Structure formats: structure tokens, C-alpha cells
Amino acid sequence: MVQEIEFNGSFAEAQVLNRTVIINGSIKDNSDEDFYRLKPAGTERAFVQLTLESTADMQIEIYDFDQKLIKTIDDAVVEKNSMSREEIRNLYIGGEHIAIRVTAKNACTYKLVVVFSPVKEFAEREPNDMFETATRLEPMTNTEGYYLPAGDPTRENRSEADYYYFENPTDIMGMFSISLSAMPGVDTALALFDGSREQIAVIDNGAAGAREELRQFLFPPESRYYLAVINKNRKTSALPYQLAFSTQRYDEKNENEPNDRKERAKEAAYNDSVQGKYDYHGDVDIYKMIVIENEGANVHIAVSAVERADPVLRITDMFDRDILGINNGGAGEGEAVPNLFLPQGIYYFYLNTTNRFFSCDRRYTFTAESLGKRSDAEWEMNDSPEKANRLMPGGTAMRGYIGWDGDKDYYRISVDDASTTLSIEALPPSNIDVVLRLYKGTALALTADRNGKGRNEAVEHTLDKGVWYLEVSSKEQYNPKNPYRIVTAVGSPK
Template sequence: MKRLFTLLLAALFIFTFSFSDVAEAATEFEDNDSFGTATQLSLAKNTDGTYTSKVTGTISDSYDDDYYMFSLPNPGKLSVKLDRKVGTKFSVELYNVKQERLESYYTEYDDAKGVFEVFGQGLDKGVYYISVEYYDGSSAKVPYTLQLDFTQSNVYERENNDDRSQANWIGLNTVYNGFADDYDPDYYAFKIDKPGEVKIDLNSNPQTEYRIELLTNNGNNLETWYTNYGDNYNLTNVIHTGLAPGNYYLKITAYDGEKENVPYKFKVNFNANNYFEQEDNDAESYANALNLNTLYKGVISHDSDYDYYRVSVPKNMHLALYLTRPSDTSYRVKVYNQSYSFSETYYSAYGNNSLSHFVNLDLKAGTYFINISHYDGEDNKVPYSLKLIERDTTPPATPKVNAVTDKSTTLSGTAEANSTVHLQVGSKVVKKATANKDGNFSFSISKYKGGTTLVVFAKDSSGNQSKSTSIKVKDTTPPAAPKINTVTDKSTKITGTAEANSTVYLKVGSKVIKNTKADKYGKYSISIPKYKAGTTLTLYAKDSSGNTSKSASTKVKDATAPKAPTVNKVTTKSTYVTGKTEPKAKITIKSGSKTLDKGTADSKGNFKVKISKQKKNTKLSVYSADASNNVSGARTVYVK
């Protein structure tokens, strides 16, 4: 009966007491030792829009309990403050209108001046009670000051929300606030009308690690994560997943470090997407349906997370699976049918985080499962994309390749649009390039020797390979000018070196009179008639591509000695030796091995060389040498 009276009084209080526009000091009114006799408090509005109520009271003895009642016409955050005493600890408790205890905390021994927050809490509108009691230390007539600060807000938790049946309903894409304990979980409920991607953010805290759980409508756990100690209180993503339409719950507690009345904030971000995985899809029986030729997205939450997809193949089909390849994660992908007559396991390589061709699948009509899980590397909330398409089995057309010379540094041509063009030299693929949307391709190459065979083929996105195009590098570099060995007026061959296997041409005047082919070492030899000394012979080479070298010329050297000179009579009185020889020839006169003198014949071959007078019967030898230093035989005369 007493409790019924208290509830009726509280209901009357809701309608008769509201926020005040003027701050009022209050004092407890004894006997306020029960809910039914609680001192009524009024919250006064501050200039900053918050509300405050301050009351002074006295704990008369260890059995004295002081109760206060106040009303909140709107939801918001309540901060309960009390001054501290050197010799006394107080117990401060918060109750709802049903007299159910929501919070219970104790003050510390302290001589600091002023009031200090004992606890904070988010509350719904309604009537509440505060009790101040003796807890420890001195209990004889201990004065205290109780202060309530209230901020109206729709984004604070509303106690009592300690189980799913009392969960606070929250909106999506909105930041909410609460106070966590290790023993008193906070539950929140939210509804998703469409399938989509869910990202749940929770702040970090330098003093506390939080635990957050995502639950299904019937309370089954989908995800559990723990925050780390942080240097700030910023929101950070803790859960990333996909959900089907329905009701879900969040459960938040303080896990480690400071565990009592720790403030937190969180946000449930939602983006509608019919093609995002829908948890719980961790088994065949919960596999998500996957349509062909449709891009799906999902998240591998941890190393033991398995995402199952079910696909119906209506007929025998050539399929290709495309998959994201992260730079720091490798996936295990298992594809199988219900009878396991087809069962294959594949492992992805590290990539560049883009969607790319993963594997070709040739499947018979039937139902298949695709199971994606973590294999290696990073395993914390790794997003992925996948797409199963009907594979193109038609190879691209053979690429067309523009001419390539030994001076080319670019290979270009046309191939199937967006295909990958491969350049192969010998047995090795040395370059790849992607044809643009118009089918044009071009990529840089090294310079190749003339005659080198280049093989070009294309592959489309399904891995089909075209026939190859083979081209030979065209030789556009002329051979070096031939080198010519000495040719004399007695030579019947002209020899030398030129580019290996080139054709060497001999030209006299303006007329080509002979040619021959250099061997594999570049040596050549051409039979010739004897040419007069001074004749100019010109040679050049042509390679198999028709490139012509520069010309090399040589003059036929004089290798024929002059006839022995004609010498006139020489007497003991002669001071000159005279005679006739080849024009401009050089004359040498010797006596034994001794050269007496030298001279030069004039343009008509006459010569006159001064000597000293010689004794009778002295033997003189006269020689003639031409411009090529060919020396005649000796003409012998005796001094008369």
C-alpha cells in the first residue's frame, strides 16, 4: 500500500513539477528517510541551456538515509555530484520510479573543496530518486551538498537498459552516448529495413578497453570485438559486416582498466546494399544466395570467419570467378557441390586491392557453394568483393602489329579492346600491355637486331589466348664501309673484310664491274685484271635488307721497277754522270757499297748527277727508283 502511494505521488509530481527558469537553493526536509517522504527537487535552467539542482543535507547518524525525488520531462544525461569529506564516505544511489536501483557508488575520503561527480547516467523522461547514506567513517551529523546537473539529449542511453528486454532503441547513422560498467551491460536495439553494410564505431579510451557484441534478434552472437587503449577518445571502427533486414542488439561493457561508470560513444553506420553479405552466413545452411554476373561484397572479420555463398548453375557453363586481392591478405576459396563430385580449393595471391580474375570454373548444372575464409596475412575486418560471371570462351582475334626496325623503341598495333597484349622473344614473354577501349596498344621495347623474330599474342579478361603474330625486326642499319687490303699493279685479286654475309661490289669509274659475297666472318675476295698503278678502285657493301654502306676507295699501287738507266761514257776527267731513265726517277750512283751521289731525272728522263773524278777502271753502278720506290737493276759502267 505504501509503495502504491509512492507511485501515485510520483505520478502527481510529474505533472506538478517541471524545470524552473530560476536556480533555487534547497535543503532536505526531514523526515526524508524513504521513497514516500523524499524531498522534492526542482531543476533550474542555466544560461548554457543545462539544468541544475543543488541541495544541502545532513547525515545525522549511520542509520540516516536521505531520499530526494526529481522529475525529467525529457531524456538526457544526468550528472550526480557530492562534496567529499576527510572523515566520511557517502553512498549515493539512483532509483527509477519503480524504486529499482539503477546506480550505486561511493565517495572517497578527501578534503578538496566543492562538489565532484560521483557518477553520470543517461535517463529517459520520468521520475527518479536519489538516496544519500552513510557508508564509512564518521557518521555524526555530517553535512553534505548534493548537486544534480542535467543536459537534455535524445542521444544518451536510458537506464535501465541492462538486458535485451530493456534495450534502448536507437537510430542509424547517429552518435549515441552511455556509461559502461563491467558488471552492468548496456543494451541497444536497432532495426534494419533493407539488407546492407553495417559499420559500428566505438570510441577508444586511454583508461578503458570496451567490449562490444552484435546480437541477433534472438540473442545469438554475430560479432564480438574489444577496443584498445588509445591516446584519445575518437570513434574507431570495431565491427564491419553485412546484415539482413531485421532487429539487432548491441551489448556494451567495460572490459579492462577502469570499469565503473566509464563514458563512451558509439555509432551504427548503415548503407543499404542488396549485394553485401548477410551475416550469419558461416555455414552452408545460412549461405547467402549469389546470382551470376553480379558484384557482391563482404568482410572477413577474423581468422575464423567463414562466408558461405550458394549459387545455382542452370546448365553446364564456363564460369570465371573474380575476387579482390588485398596487398596484405590471402584468401582460401573452396568451391564445391552438394555431392562433392566437384570440390576444389584455391588460394589467392597478394595483390593491389583491386577486383581481378581469380580462377576459371567449368561447372555442370547444379547447386554449388563458395566458401571464402582467411588464409594468410592480415585478418582483422578485411573487406572483399567477388563476382561469378559466365566466361567468354572465344579467343581474341590475332593482333596486328606495325613494322618494327632495328631502330624502333616502341611496339604498336591493334588487338581486342581491353585485352592484354604479350610480347615474346624466344621462349620468354618480355613485355605486356593493355589495349585501350579502341583496341590500340603501344609499349616501349629494347632495340632488337635486324632479323630478330618477335611474337605477339593477346589474352582477354577470361584468359582466352589469341593466335600469335610473328614479325621479323627489319634491318635498317647500313653495313660499315668495307676494309680493303693493298692492291698493286700486279694484283689479280682484291681482298678485305665487310659485314658478314653482305654483298661486296667493286666499282671502277662509274661502272660496277664485279661483286662477291662476304663469308660468315666478313671476309671477301674478288678476282680482278691487273690495273695500272694509280687506278682508283671503289668498293661498297649491301646487306640482305638492301642497306648500302658508305664507299671505300683505294688506289692501285705501282709495284713495277723502272728499267736500268742508260748511262753515258764516264772518264777520269768526268765530274758528272749523265744518262736517261724513267721521268722523275731518282738516280743513285754507287762505287762498290759506297754511294757517291744522288739525283733526279727531269720530266723527259734525262739526268745529270755530279760526282768527284774517279780513277781509271773504277766500276760505277747506277740505279733508278720510281715514285713508288721501285728500284731498277744496276747499270754498270767503267771509268775510261
């Protein structure tokens, strides 16, 4: 136990501390201040833990060698007749001394505990609560850090954040993953920033006491990222958290986060699949498809099921115009768009979940299968007369899908000469209650809706010269996996 020296009220008169010590000090009034200079004996580098205890409302200010303020610690909740505590761990001293200034709002006595310890190579280095003082992360290591100070919930802007940075100095594309260990009672989040300090992701999956993770983010050559470990509820812990940082080679079969913007979209090729994950709540994965064929392409799009995830698929063109939105299934189901026709151009597929689901382990598969040119299948989007597919009376049976809730398929029938008697039969899958409607232009001519699920519906009508439309729909059912069939037969003309 050491008593503070008198007349330590300025930087020039600061009391030098170079070893582990407990200081008994006093503040005479709110204008009094005590200065200490921290400089480890026999070494140029050290970690210092500072603990300040008092019954008064006190604060510690930390200054660098040039007397520039680098951190203020004033977060303890002060209650009457009880001891308050200000604390910082892993305060880094690297070759030059650090000064601290102790003040209080009223006269008091205090106890200042100063603990010097060797520098750990893989540990946060306080102060690291801003980009400029971020601690470096090394690949394939676990870095220790502390959720300190505790913070006063009644004060604004007092949440604790530790900043880290990491770099890919090579010319090789890679990927990185980060895992933050769980800490009882502490509610954490991770914020990821690119080299220009623009925020690109917030990972806030778990409640208090849960871990946070992000996996397989893209790590371009000669790139830098920043990471903020945020203590949301300002709970403290004497135990350190563990921040695991790992890298791996680029894998073109993975989505490669961040792909939550068009300019970062993962390109998907025909007859290929990409694996991805719903990494955090609100995560959006964007895939890009380039159709180079002059005649366009017919594709089948599918997203596999992940237990407890309720996926939503949205498709747009390069001008952000919506083509289709799919949200058929519930939790634990996949989504699919059968027989989608895409003219020449660039298209984007946005994938996310409607429920608060995330998984660092379970992966989905995004597949784009080329179907080739076929005259016996519908091509979406044929959901209006203007987009109707051609139907040849008496020709090959047509195959189509009620691919999502509310899907309607339109077929165009042209009668060029004499009137034609045409019979049309729809053969649906077992879960579809199919409905047929026949139009002459925009005028409804006939409806077939007599049977139930899995039962055929049929119409027979004499079609005079002109353009007719057949509408195929269902009663609140859909089946993107199993098609219906349309069979036509031509009778004798009148």
C-alpha cells in the first residue's frame, strides 16, 4: 500500500508508477486532481489494469506521451453509501509512458490499484474504442478482450465497443470467418466495416449470453476490414471474451459474404449450385445471373429447405424492376420457380428469411437449372393475357405449374379460319384443385370448376375466328415440383 505524494496536481508533477501497487489517495474538492505516470520497470512494453474505488463519483482520464487525451473512464453507477468502481484492463504501454488524471465531483478518498503484466500477443490493446486505435487481428488465432468499463445504463452513448482490424496483404482471393464467444449476461453484437470504414454488416443474432458468428466473408487481395465488438447492455465480466479469427482459400461454390448488395452479388451459372447460409438476422444474399443468349433462357430456380428457416425469393432485372416474388412455404420449406423465362440481360435473385432465423452451420443450396427450348411447357411469367404462352389446338400436351400462391397461367389460342370445336382437359397433381377459364379476348366464355383436388377439369367449346385465352389456376394450392398437363382435342368444324 502506497500513499499518493503531495503536489501531484499536474503532468509535470505526476507520481511515477512502475510496478504493481495500491495507492491510497484523496481529492480535496472538485478542483483538485491527481496525476500519475505509468512506465514499467525493466521493459518497454506492458499491459496495465487500473481499478479505481471510492464512494464518490470519480473518473479516470488517460493521456498518451504527448499529453493527448485518448480515453475517459466514467461509467460506474454511483449509489449513496456504496462503493463505486471504475476499471480498465489491457491498457497497453509500448515504449513511452502513459499519464492518468484522477478527478472527483466532491471531496473523497479513493483506492487506485495498478497491476502491471507482460503483454499478451493475442489480446486487445486498450484503448481500442475507435478505428484509429484498433487492435490488429492475426489469422488462425484467438484474441482475448474485456467488456469494460461496465457502463451506466442511464447515460447516453456509453456502450462499450472494442475495435479490431485485419488485412489480406497477398494477391490471393480468400475468405474469413469470425466467432465471438458467449459470455453469461452480456448481450453483444458485431459490426463489420470495409477499409473505407463503411459499415457493411451487423451481426446481432443471439440474446444475452449467446455467441455471435459470421462465416466465409469474401477477403479480396490487399484488403482491410474493421470489426467492432459491441457490448449492448453494458454488462461487465472479470473473464475475457474470445474472438476467433480464421482465413481460408476462396471457394467459388460458396456465396462468399458480403453479398448483400447488387455490386457484391455472387454470380450463379446455369446448371450449377451455390451453397449459402442465413448468417445473421436480416442477412440478404444476392445472386446474379447473366443471360447472354439472344433468344433468352429458360431456367428452373430452387432454394433448398433449411430447418426452421422461412425463405423469401425476389427476382429483379438490372434496373431493379420486380419480376417475381416467391414466399410459398413456411419454416423448414424451400422455394422454387419452375420454367422461368429470362430474356437476354442481367438478373438478380434476393434471398432472405421472414422469420428471425439464422444458422452458422446449416446451409441452403441455390440452384439454377437450364431447361433448354421446349414447345410442350409453359414459360413464366405467363400470368396475364399479354404474356400468354402459345397453345396449339390438338397439338402436344402442355405441361405447366401452379408454382406459387395466386399463380395463374395463360395460354393463347389463335383461330385463323372457320370455327373450331375444341375440348380442353387439365390433369392436375394430387394437391391441386384446378380451375379453367376460357376467354374470347377479355370476355369470359366458360368456366370449369366442378371437381376437387387431384381431379381433372374439362371444357368443350366452339371457338370462332379470333384470339382466345385459357386461364389455369387453383383454389389456394400450389405445387412447384409436380406439373399439371393440358390436353386438347379438335372436333369437326361447323
